[in-house]
Amino acid sequence: MSRARPDRAAIAPELRRIERRLMLKGSLSLGGLSMLSGCALDDEPSVERALAVMSRFTDRMQALLFSRQRLAREFDASQITQPFPFNAYYDEDEVRTVDPARWRLEVGGLVSDRRPWSLAQFRALPQKRQITRHICVEGWSAIGDWSGVPLSIFLHHVGADLRAKYVNFRCFDDYSTSIDMATALHPQTIMALDYGDHALPSAYGAPMKVRIPTKLGYKNPKYLSSIEVTNRFPGGYWEDQGYNWFGGS
């Protein structure tokens, strides 16, 4: 591929991403222009680098501040936000669905057992229910009622290397995100199968969402399709565009 004539197919995903970002902004603003030039944070490369360095520093400080014992506040059923809002990088009518009976979670990376998991296998494990506040990076928040399998239990089951640095999540709606191992082992980090008394509806990430009340909304992936334990920094959909990686609350 020559520099002058970029391969359309190769840059298509990037173009789609930029399009989405522009759609999100609703107009071609200064931010949109800087994104078109291929920069996530600022069009001046030195400023971009400085901001990225500071963001990594912010990650490290958050990791220091994080305690595996400290719990997010849990609420009463009466405090649940009705209706709990839908939120994704696309509109609700674009939600993708799968047949729950045929869905499998791919397991990869530093684990001893890489066989994919079915929903029935998750249903057979101990479940934990918690009513917690989902805080969006945009500033709004809403209280919801999720239950599912603690991620730490699953990681033990697949023989994950618990000294690895990251757990990476990929989703069948082309979303992705990743978290630090300390948060993965936090008692409130769950692989949610239910919302309220029912199986997760498609708007909330059916059949599986990772619910992490110690992290911002964009670190709580829905429509999960694979999980990977790794030491290589995995980034994520929004993180690659400039959102702070740790994203802790």
Place this chain on the structure above:
Amino acid sequence: MFQSESPDMLSSRRVRPGRTPSPVIRITHWIGAASMLVMIGSGWQIYNASPILPFEFPPWATLGGWLGGGIAWHFAAMWVLMAAGVVYLGYGALSGHFRRDLRPAGPRAVGRDVAQALRFRLSHTAGHYNAVQRLLYTGVLIVALLTVASGLSIWKPVQLGWLTWLFGGYDIARRIHFAMMTLIVAFLVIHIVLALLVPQTLFGMIFGRRPPAASQETVR
């Protein structure tokens, strides 16, 4: 109109003609001021992503271009502001600068200085603050501390849950953070107008000495 400084014109007991703020105060003031402006511009960007009041800030007044950029600027400036703030507060407290120069004078002195200010007869010396300035500076320092604390409480409602609780929970803390920002902006408007009205103080705050032509006391 120039007059020589006389003790009864000033709300402070000690008069030190020609004194300008120490280098530590000046450097931390300007680093703090720059990071505060970045915090405000990027904070407006973040606010626009999910406004709590029926208005948005005009895009030209915001920093970062989009939410992710705004957040990156906000956190970067936060560390700079906190570092400058710790040095400023530590130095101000230990050197006696706060006790000597910033401690608010009694209500009588404030009343007198306000009256003088309204008649444009208030004494105004770099590094020596009248009663109105003392009140404004002490006030904005408290407000800035509350802004940082409420900001931390909405950033870390789990890890710093006690702080979020002190501010009345996430939703109220978010509004307090916004209200404190508004107070800082209000202070800033007055502060910059005053600095421009008495450019000698601006000169002193930048260079640490009086402008060559105005080594005499300035009184307005």
